[in-house]
Amino acid sequence: MNITSAQTSSPLQYSHAPNAEAAKPTPEALEVSANSAVARPEGVRVTLSAEGREKASSSREANPSKDIEESGLPDQAQKILKMIREIQQKIDEKQEELQALMNDQSISQEVKQARAGALQSTLATLSASLISANNSLDKLSKNGTISAAQSQQATQLMMKK
The missing domain is CATH 1.20.58 (Methane Monooxygenase Hydroxylase; Chain G, domain 1)
Structure with a gap:
């Protein structure tokens, strides 16, 4: 199963530093985010792998009654x-x-x-x-x-x- 954000692009950009600061947005991203007037809806998209879809359908076929x-x-x-x-x-x-x-x-x-x-x-x-x-x-x-x-x-x- 794969869970991803349905938001197509994030106004925040994160630095890729390999330390504790890595999870903080960059100052430029904060400025873009603060000035952004467009609200993007957040959501979650769940997709099943081919194997997962096959298993789900086979369980229904295993006992159709x-x-x-x-x-x-x-x-x-x-x-x-x-x-x-x-x-x-x-x-x-x-x-x-x-x-x-x-x-x-x-x-x-x-x-x-x-x-x-x-x-x-x-x-x-x-x-x-x-x-x-x-x-x-x-x-x-x-x-x-x-x-x-x-x-x-x-x-x-x-x-x-």
Whole structure:
């Protein structure tokens, strides 16, 4: 992690003497500073190294359901929410595959249609599974297993990707 001042230039210049006086501004800098009417905002800028950014993103990828597990919802609701996320992820992957297939000019039209049909069939099955999982979550709300507030929380978690 690297922390730097967001101020682009300092009106004070410090002498570079290797003694205790090194931290004191030079007399010329004090004069410039006293005569300067422009106020520069101070701030802190934090940047992460590439390794730090990678580690931060990998921890989210390591457990994408962490927010569900920490939600405090009943186990059954958590299980359904995890299943919904998994199905949504599979649907996204199959849609990307279908898009790539349609954009591939190296495949004949007949082969494209056959593969597209198979992908569309898989997408239909996944969509039916998603509807079933959503209905299961809705049943938990209707039968009182989860409260209205928990149902709203589950809906918010379901919308996250």
